[in-house]
Amino acid sequence: DQQVKQNSPSLSVQEGRISILNCDYTNSMFDYFLWYKKYPAEGPTFLISISSIKDKNEDGRFTVFLNKSAKHLSLHIVPSQPGDSAVYFCAASATDSWGKLQFGAGTQVVVTP
């Protein structure tokens, strides 16, 4: 049962424009959310996280928005750069889960010149 869903398998965006990646979850016990970036044959790289007590967190070009009532979060990357081309995973954890992360299926982002 997929508790974290990324319904868009791929996204193409022009360099300089905004990339918006979406993620939905079903488990209301999740209270911490993370975004990771992954290149082929490499481990995921942590990008940004957000606690359920917040609805927005910003770090440089990356902003994560959390809508708890809709069980939805999104990652905004602006401006998009060619080096942002990668697979982006949304992950979630619950306080009582000892840090276990549930991952979405990932979204392949391609930034075109």
Place this chain on the structure above:
Amino acid sequence: GAVVSQHPSRVICKSGTSVKIECRSLDFQATTMFWYRQFPKQSLMLMATSNEGSKATYEQGVEKDKFLINHASLTLSTLTVTSAHPEDSSFYICSARGGRGRETQYFGPGTRLLVL
């Protein structure tokens, strides 16, 4: 960010042999490490949670006798794939919990295992 290393980065072995993969947190102490595997074009699937000094906790469907996990110190966890078979071929990734944030996990670069 925190640094996690894995060794080896790739391994090819014959069916029936055992393979050990090491995961180290290089600049922080990790009381908890996690082991994942990823099949092509799929998400990361958690295999087990490894706590320093105690037995690992395995996810449903993961054979603990086949995937032996040892977390002997705060900076080292090992995964041993025993009697490997071709269906065990996968990309194995470890992560360590630590650094900034309550639940942030930092991932190793992964180990590509191919069983012939």
